[in-house]
Amino acid sequence: xxxxxxxxxxxxxxxxxxxxxxxxxxxxxxxxxxxxxxxxxxxxxxxxxxxxxxxxxxxxxxxxxxxxxxxxxxxxxxxxxxxxxxxxxxxxxxxxxxxxxxxxxxxxxxxxxxxxxxxxxxxxxxxxxxxxxxxxxxxxxxxxxxxxxxxxxxxxxxxxxxxxxxxxxxxxxxxxxxxxxxxxxxxxxxxxxxxxxxxxxxxx
Numbered sequence: 001x002x003x004x005x006x007x008x009x010x011x012x013x014x015x016x017x018x019x020x021x022x023x024x025x026x027x028x029x030x031x032x033x034x035x036x037x038x039x040x041x042x043x044x045x046x047x048x049x050x051x052x053x054x055x056x057x058x059x060x061x062x063x064x065x066x067x068x069x070x071x072x073x074x075x076x077x078x079x080x081x082x083x084x085x086x087x088x089x090x091x092x093x094x095x096x097x098x099x100x101x102x103x104x105x106x107x108x109x110x111x112x113x114x115x116x117x118x119x120x121x122x123x124x125x126x127x128x129x130x131x132x133x134x135x136x137x138x139x140x141x142x143x144x145x146x147x148x149x150x151x152x153x154x155x156x157x158x159x160x161x162x163x164x165x166x167x168x169x170x171x172x173x174x175x176x177x178x179x180x181x182x183x184x185x186x187x188x189x190x191x192x193x194x195x196x197x198x199x200x201x202x203x204x
Contacts, residue, residue, distance in 0.1 A: 007072070007140055009147045012050075012062035019047030021071050022062055025130040031165075037105040039098045048094035055090045056083075056116075056127065063147050065131070065140055073131035075144045077162075079155050080119040115163060115186055115197070123201070124152030126162040145178055152204055159201050166196035175200050 012018055023046035027034050035042045050059050057076075065073035078086075092099045106113055119125045126148055131140045152160050160180070164171050180202040187196070 006067050007143060008066050009143070010064055010066065012059040012064055012074075014051040014053075014059045016047055016051060018059065018064070018071070019050030020044075021064075022050055022057075022059075022074055022076070023047045025074050026057065026076070026128055029128040029130050037102050037109075038095055039101055041098060045091070045094045045096075045098060049091045052090035055086045055088065057091065061127065063144065063151065065144055065147075067135075072135055073129075073140050073144055075126065075129040075148045077124055077126040077128075077148055077152070079124050079152075079157050080121050082155075083116065083119065083125070111187070115199075118199075119161060120159060120201075122156075122158040123161040124148075124155055124157035124159070124204075126160060141174055142178070145174070149204060157204060159203055161199060161201045163197045163199050166198060172198065172200075178202065 012022065020043055023043040026046060027042055034046065038045045046057055049055065049057050050062075052058060053060050056078075061076045061078045061082075063075045064071050092102070095102050116125070129141065129144055129148070131144065149160060161183075162175065162180075163186075164175065166172075166185075180200040182198045183201045184199045185196055186199070
């Protein structure tokens with residue numbers, strides 16, 4: 001069954017229940033990194049922070065895909081210029097005692113986290129994209145990418161950029177099909193067994 005005609009897209013709102021859905025997608029997309037950083041209460045922490053503006057996990061950055069008024073996918077992204085005004089404070093406040101764990105993980109993974117500081121000034125950065133498993137392969141991911149590119153152009157960005165794990169071949173194929181190409185890889189010299197990221201970009 002082709003679900004494309006049944007899907008609609010909308011901007012997210014500062015609602016806790018929406019935040020829970022977003023948090024579950026975000027935790028899945030990061031393959032457990034957010035759970036490692038924030039602990040077992042990661043979903044509640046992210047959902048709480050989600051309701052506040054001007055940070056990486058804010059509702060402001062999120063587009064939801066819905067079918068029959070049920071969220072079935074999401075994408076999150078922002079411009080480099082927007083990120084200059086972001087603060088860690090909403091996430092720290094939501095984390096409570098877990099803020100100490102978050103600080104330790106950020107220090108430990110500082111080289112990886114600093115990748116976000118290399119976003120081009122005129123780029124729109126796609127932080128994450130996810131679709132419910134039962135709808136994968138139905139074109140919903142491509143439709144979400146269309147929505148992301150529309151938002152990127154509306155923001156004045158001239159390029160779309162993202163980072164994808166070298167192991168995530170399915171996502172890389174989707175991005176390549178969308179005209180994105182590998183611009184660089186991380187790490188460049190340091191060898192981390194089984195871990196490599198590709199920065200992919202596309203002119204809008």
